[in-house]
Amino acid sequence: MAFVSSGYNPDKPMEGRKSDIGPRKYDEFYPPFIAKNKGNWDYHEILEPGLLMHVSKSGDKVYTLRVGAARLMSVTHIREICDIADKYCNGFLRFTTRNNIEFMSESMDTIKALKADIEARKFKAGSNKFPVGGTGASISNIVHTQGWIHCHTPATDASGPVKAVMDEMYEEFKQMRMPAKLRIALACCINMCGAVHCSDIGLVGIHRKPPMIDHDWTDRLCEIPLAVASCPTAAVRPTKVDKDGEKINTIAIKNERCMYCGNCYTMCPALPISDGDGDGVAIMVGGKVSNRISMPKFSKVVVAYIPNEPPRWPSLVKTVRHIVEVYAANARKYERLGDWAERIGWERFFSLTGLEFTPHLIDDFRDPAYYTWRQSTQFKF
Numbered sequence: 001m002a003f004v005s006s007g008y009n010p011d012k013p014m015e016g017r018k019s020d021i022g023p024r025k026y027d028e029f030y031p032p033f034i035a036k037n038k039g040n041w042d043y044h045e046i047l048e049p050g051l052l053m054h055v056s057k058s059g060d061k062v063y064t065l066r067v068g069a070a071r072l073m074s075v076t077h078i079r080e081i082c083d084i085a086d087k088y089c090n091g092f093l094r095f096t097t098r099n100n101i102e103f104m105s106e107s108m109d110t111i112k113a114l115k116a117d118i119e120a121r122k123f124k125a126g127s128n129k130f131p132v133g134g135t136g137a138s139i140s141n142i143v144h145t146q147g148w149i150h151c152h153t154p155a156t157d158a159s160g161p162v163k164a165v166m167d168e169m170y171e172e173f174k175q176m177r178m179p180a181k182l183r184i185a186l187a188c189c190i191n192m193c194g195a196v197h198c199s200d201i202g203l204v205g206i207h208r209k210p211p212m213i214d215h216d217w218t219d220r221l222c223e224i225p226l227a228v229a230s231c232p233t234a235a236v237r238p239t240k241v242d243k244d245g246e247k248i249n250t251i252a253i254k255n256e257r258c259m260y261c262g263n264c265y266t267m268c269p270a271l272p273i274s275d276g277d278g279d280g281v282a283i284m285v286g287g288k289v290s291n292r293i294s295m296p297k298f299s300k301v302v303v304a305y306i307p308n309e310p311p312r313w314p315s316l317v318k319t320v321r322h323i324v325e326v327y328a329a330n331a332r333k334y335e336r337l338g339d340w341a342e343r344i345g346w347e348r349f350f351s352l353t354g355l356e357f358t359p360h361l362i363d364d365f366r367d368p369a370y371y372t373w374r375q376s377t378q379f380k381f
Helices: 032-036 075-088 106-118 157-166 172-174 214-221 225-229 265-269 312-331 335-344 344-355 368-372
Strands: 041-048 049-056 063-070 100-105 185-188 201-206 238-245 246-253 278-285 300-307
Touching: 041 106, 041 368, 075 100, 075 106, 100 106, 100 185, 157 265, 157 312, 172 368, 201 312, 214 238, 214 246, 225 238, 225 246, 246 278, 278 335, 300 312, 312 335, 312 344, 335 344
Parallel strands: 185 201
Antiparallel strands: 041 049, 049 063, 063 100, 201 278, 238 246, 278 300
C-alpha cells in the first residue's frame, strides 16, 4: 500500500490531488452571464445574419456575434482573436462545431462596436479575416478533417477544397436566403472523421485502387497479423514471397474484395494506398441530424467520383454550386435538402440537377440495425 504510506486516502481519492491529466471542467470557462442563466433560457432570436440574441426567464439578454474562421490557424491569427475577445468580451469566446467563432456580450453597443471592428480587419489580399454570418437559413462554415497537411490516409486535401468551396459560397454564408440551413462537410477519406455521413452536402475523399505492397519492408515495419485483422472485408492475408532466394514474410491482397478504405495502411506503413490518378472526391447529399419534419437520415451518394484538381478544385466547386442553386430554387421554406429530395423523389432530384445516375450510386448495404434501430423522436412502427 505504497499509496497510503505516501498520504493517499482511498476513501477520498480526489483529496489534495494535483493533476494536469485531461481537460478542466467546461463550466469553469463560462462567461458570468452564461453561468448565471444556465438552464434558465427562455428563447432566442436571430436579429440579422450572424447576430443572435438569447433571452433568459429573468429578462437578461446576451448578444452573440458569429464569424467564420479556419479549422487550421496560425498562432498569430489565434492571438488576434484573443485580443478581440479581451477588448470587447472580457476575454471570453467560444468555437462552434463548424469552426465558427462566437463573441458574446450583454451590451448591444459593445456588439455593434465589435462588428464594425472585425469587418474592417482584412488580410493583405483584401479578403475579410472574420466574415460575419453562418446563422439561420444560410450555408454555415464547412466542418472538415485534416487532409494532406496531417492525415496519413487522405484521398483528397481538406483545407484546399474547403477554401475553394467556401469562396464560392461566401455570399450564402453572409446572407440567410436559403430555404433552410444548409450544412456542408468534408472528409478526406472514407474513414470520415468529419460529419459527412449526416450533412446536407458531404464531400468524401475516395481511393479507387488497392494498396501497393512493399515486400521489402512489410515484415520489418508491420505486425502482419494486425494488418490482416484490420481489413473489414477480409481482403488482406499473410503470405511468403521469394526475395533473393530467401522466403520472406509479407502480405497478399485480394483485389476484388478490397473496398479501398486504407485501414491496412494505418496498421502497416508498407501498404501505401494514396494514388495521384485514382484518388478523388465523391459527393453525398441529404443527410441531417435534426428531427424536424423528418427523422435524422444518412447522406446518399449522388456523384461517384470527381478527380482531384488542386489548388482550386474547379469541377468539385462547380458541382456543389449547381446542387445548391437547384435546391434553393425548388425547395419549400424550412425544407432541408434531404427532405426536398425525398418529397419530389430521387429520380426527380437527378432530373433537376442533371447529375448522371450510375450503378456506383446504388446503396446495396443491408444490416438489421440499418432499419430496426429507433434512434429518433419520431417513432414509427
